[in-house]
Amino acid sequence: MSIVLQDLVKHIGAHTVVDHVSLEVHDGELLVLLGPSGSGKSTILRIIAGLIPADQGRVWLHGRDVTDLSPQQRNTGFVFQNYSLFRHMTVADNIEFGLASRHVPKAQRTAKREELLALVGLAGLGGRYPKQLSGGQQQRVAVARALAFEPSVLLLDEPFGALDVKIRAQLRQALKEIQQRIRVTTILVTHDQEEAFELADRIGVIDRGKLLEVGPPTALYRSPQQEFVATFLGGANLLAGQAKAGRVNLGSMELSNAASYTTVDPEGRLEVLFRPEDLMLATQREELTIPVLGQGVIEEVLFLGTLQRLRLRLQPLPDTWHLPPEFGETGVPIQIARIPRSDGHLDFQVGQQVWVGIHNFHILPRIPMRLAIGLDEHTNAEVLLNYSALLARITNGPLTVIAVAEDRADAAQLSKYARDNLMAHTGEVNYHIRAGRSPEELVRDLKQGAYDLLVLAEPRKIAPRAETNLRELVRRSPLPVLIVKGEHASIRRILFCTAGGEPGKRDIIFGGRIARRAGAATTLLYVDAATVRAARPWITNHLEEGALTLRNQGIQVGVKERHGVIIEEILQEIQQGEHDLVVIGRHLETAQTRFAQTDLASEILQRAECPVLIVTGDLNRLG
Amino acid sequence: MAVMANTAATTPLAAPTKARRVSRPWGQWSLRAVALIYLSVMLLLPLAAVLNDGLSGGLSGLWADITRPAAWAALRLSLWTAAVMTVINTIMGVLTAYVLVRYKFPGRSFLNAIIDIPFAIPTLVAGLMLVVLYGPQTAVGGFLKQQFGWQIIFAPPGIILALLFVSFPFVVRTVQPVLMEIDTDQEDAAATLGASGWRTFRRVLFPAIAPAVISGALLSFARALGEFGSIIVVAGNFPLRSQTAAVYVLSQIESDNQRAASAVSIVLLTLAFSLVFVVDFIQRRQEHDA
Numbered sequence: 040m041s042i043v044l045q046d047l048v049k050h051i052g053a054h055t056v057v058d059h060v061s062l063e064v065h066d067g068e069l070l071v072l073l074g075p076s077g078s079g080k081s082t083i084l085r086i087i088a089g090l091i092p093a094d095q096g097r098v099w100l101h102g103r104d105v106t107d108l109s110p111q112q113r114n115t116g117f118v119f120q121n122y123s124l125f126r127h128m129t130v131a132d133n134i135e136f137g138l139a140s141r142h143v144p145k146a147q148r149t150a151k152r153e154e155l156l157a158l159v160g161l162a163g164l165g166g167r168y169p170k171q172l173s174g175g176q177q178q179r180v181a182v183a184r185a186l187a188f189e190p191s192v193l194l195l196d197e198p199f200g201a202l203d204v205k206i207r208a209q210l211r212q213a214l215k216e217i218q219q220r221i222r223v224t225t226i227l228v229t230h231d232q233e234e235a236f237e238l239a240d241r242i243g244v245i246d247r248g249k250l251l252e253v254g255p256p257t258a259l260y261r262s263p264q265q266e267f268v269a270t271f272l273g274g275a276n277l278l279a280g281q282a283k284a285g286r287v288n289l290g291s292m293e294l295s296n297a298a299s300y301t302t303v304d305p306e307g308r309l310e311v312l313f314r315p316e317d318l319m320l321a322t323q324r325e326e327l328t329i330p331v332l333g334q335g336v337i338e339e340v341l342f343l344g345t346l347q348r349l350r351l352r353l354q355p356l357p358d359t360w361h362l363p364p365e366f367g368e369t370g371v372p373i374q375i376a377r378i379p380r381s382d383g384h385l386d387f388q389v390g391q392q393v394w395v396g397i398h399n400f401h402i403l404p405r406i407p408m409r410l411a412i413g414l415d416e417h418t419n420a421e422v423l424l425n426y427s428a429l430l431a432r433i434t435n436g437p438l439t440v441i442a443v444a445e446d447r448a449d450a451a452q453l454s455k456y457a458r459d460n461l462m463a464h465t466g467e468v469n470y471h472i473r474a475g476r477s478p479e480e481l482v483r484d485l486k487q488g489a490y491d492l493l494v495l496a497e498p499r500k501i502a503p504r505a506e507t508n509l510r511e512l513v514r515r516s517p518l519p520v521l522i523v524k525g526e527h528a529s530i531r532r533i534l535f536c537t538a539g540g541e542p543g544k545r546d547i548i549f550g551g552r553i554a555r556r557a558g559a560a561t562t563l564l565y566v567d568a569a570t571v572r573a574a575r576p577w578i579t580n581h582l583e584e585g586a587l588t589l590r591n592q593g594i595q596v597g598v599k600e601r602h603g604v605i606i607e608e609i610l611q612e613i614q615q616g617e618h619d620l621v622v623i624g625r626h627l628e629t630a631q632t633r634f635a636q637t638d639l640a641s642e643i644l645q646r647a648e649c650p651v652l653i654v655t656g657d658l659n660r661l662g
Numbered sequence: 663m664a665v666m667a668n669t670a671a672t673t674p675l676a677a678p679t680k681a682r683r684v685s686r687p688w689g690q691w692s693l694r695a696v697a698l699i700y701l702s703v704m705l706l707l708p709l710a711a712v713l714n715d716g717l718s719g720g721l722s723g724l725w726a727d728i729t730r731p732a733a734w735a736a737l738r739l740s741l742w743t744a745a746v747m748t749v750i751n752t753i754m755g756v757l758t759a760y761v762l763v764r765y766k767f768p769g770r771s772f773l774n775a776i777i778d779i780p781f782a783i784p785t786l787v788a789g790l791m792l793v794v795l796y797g798p799q800t801a802v803g804g805f806l807k808q809q810f811g812w813q814i815i816f817a818p819p820g821i822i823l824a825l826l827f828v829s830f831p832f833v834v835r836t837v838q839p840v841l842m843e844i845d846t847d848q849e850d851a852a853a854t855l856g857a858s859g860w861r862t863f864r865r866v867l868f869p870a871i872a873p874a875v876i877s878g879a880l881l882s883f884a885r886a887l888g889e890f891g892s893i894i895v896v897a898g899n900f901p902l903r904s905q906t907a908a909v910y911v912l913s914q915i916e917s918d919n920q921r922a923a924s925a926v927s928i929v930l931l932t933l934a935f936s937l938v939f940v941v942d943f944i945q946r947r948q949e950h951d952a
Binding site: 085088089090109110111113114115116117119121123125126127128136137140141184185188 | 845847848850853856858865866869870
């Protein structure tokens, strides 16, 4: 192994830039770290070179632990995004710099420099200064400089980022050839998937500091294990499929050869991925010799040279929907890539009705909703744990109980209590024990772990301290928060409050996840606070779109309008409708709501008799 | 079509400007004339007067005035103290600029702010501060005199200290912006290539900041040659011992020997002019490079 990274962690301020990254790169391999900008990939490269210290974890280069060594001692060749050539030195001096630092005799330096100039195709340009070279030539000088002292590994940070498309393609080829000739173990960082596919022996996909998946380009493209990887690499159509008795159904069609899949969803739901090129179009159903997905209308045709890209919308399919769920649209959006025939025969136009067939697909395991349970000394633990077990049964996801107390022993005690209480629960349960101030420690755990929903409970008895803790948690939680109030043995009726005007898209999509899994009936409530009644078509419109979003996923929806004081009307509706969960969105915090503490969410939280789901923050995955 | 539309759009805008120019050409020239006349009256006339006065005894008279023992000693003292100060100031100024740009530490913005203080306070006050600190009767001054036999005040070391104080900002403030523009990637690149910190400074950083360092140094040298206020307080006015050129000029004026004063002034002026021209040349070349 040339490069081994073990559990690297780097925080910058409150941000986790590198999040427990472990990776092994084989001798002579070219590994591409691919991720959106700001995903932490460059930081990993700098940690390997020793330019930034890691907060945690170790780095091995060729079996040597270099974690505590300076960059000078690590012997890594680094190519910077802007090349960072030394402006005041000639190309020759730039290339020889690493050798001169190592006191290599002049004659040897000259020989090596000439060899490298020839290797990168710049023979004879040693006497020039960097500013006399083109961008592409500068990049090659940077590569030569990084290779001159025969480094143990080569690290390239977006080396083609500053070049135009044509030169980029040429240089990619050149770099691949050089790398194969000298067999130096290489990590290249980029956000360009085309570049990754062309260069990589293996690709590692990074998102928000986490290394999600590593594998050969074709494997990652054809059979990814995670939704982000599937959608980040190339175009992707993701639909919710249904597994039944060993077969997989997608709408009305049954997928053949779908034997090997693992689904963890209690309803047998899974995600079916098909690439734009996995689809075939025909004007008549009979023309398709492959399984037919459905009929739709072409919405857009893009000409891209070799390829033609089409966007179309299928008529609604039974028991399936697009992932993530779209807000307020009917039908299933699909992207298709095809090679147009040069004689123009069989070209498709916008608005045309076509049939779509699938000749290839891949099944992704559906990740269940992961619950974090926040437990401290003030919490009504019994209520919280009973409800959490109910939620976990509905969503079939893992539970993590985070027990927090000022004193570690007290936290352990809380954790033990939870363990005793959850004895009967059959799903996966993890226990975290944390000593410290409750909101702080809990939020820290939430930011580190992978959870989708935080579950809290109202305090056991009225204590001002507990009240402020709860409010602070709701405010600071990066996840949606569900606050349990009272004993509830089931979730049958869910109320979505849209009082402020528009129903938040996030509230509806996230609440929908729970509603669908619980098989609950939902009501979208709009409260009109205006004294003068008037038709507001945009509100009706928005409510209809919200209802449609839920209905698309097979959820029963009702829409209701009430008039009067918002909070009073919501409370009355909860009582009259016998709702056992209220979903409310939380708008971005303003200084006003923060100090006045009179926003609708806190008011409902205070006065409602049933559990409240406050959808806030950044949602990782929807649907 | 697009080109046509473009021309049509710009013409009405351009027309009034042109018309105004044609109708009042003297407006432009009068502005230039005012600037030139102002410059002549304020700068060139006094210069000519000094030149005329200094050369009133002919070139040999000028030479005799300059080589009089007191004048010669004053000029030598001014030059060597300014030179020593420039060396120290250059090294410490570059170091300070580097620390301010590259490191983050508590009090950085405060330090950055107080660097300009020497520009703001009267140089007489600067001299006074040094006398209060190092004077023979004070604790620090007395200690240095007794232990090491060092006399600071009324001696060349006092002059150098005063010069260091008043010209401190020059190097820092010329080097700082240039350093800020240099990407830290340059230093990181040198580190991955195995270069030590010193080698990185010498081979990578210094060549990039050298023009700024040199202009900063020359400016502080020029400033030091003409410094008067702090030196008269710190060094007194002892001919042949602690009398600098600027102080000598004052003493000659006071003893009604205006021609001798002018002669030494001509030397100072010549030096100052050449330095300003050199700095201007370096800065032009730097702009051209960038």
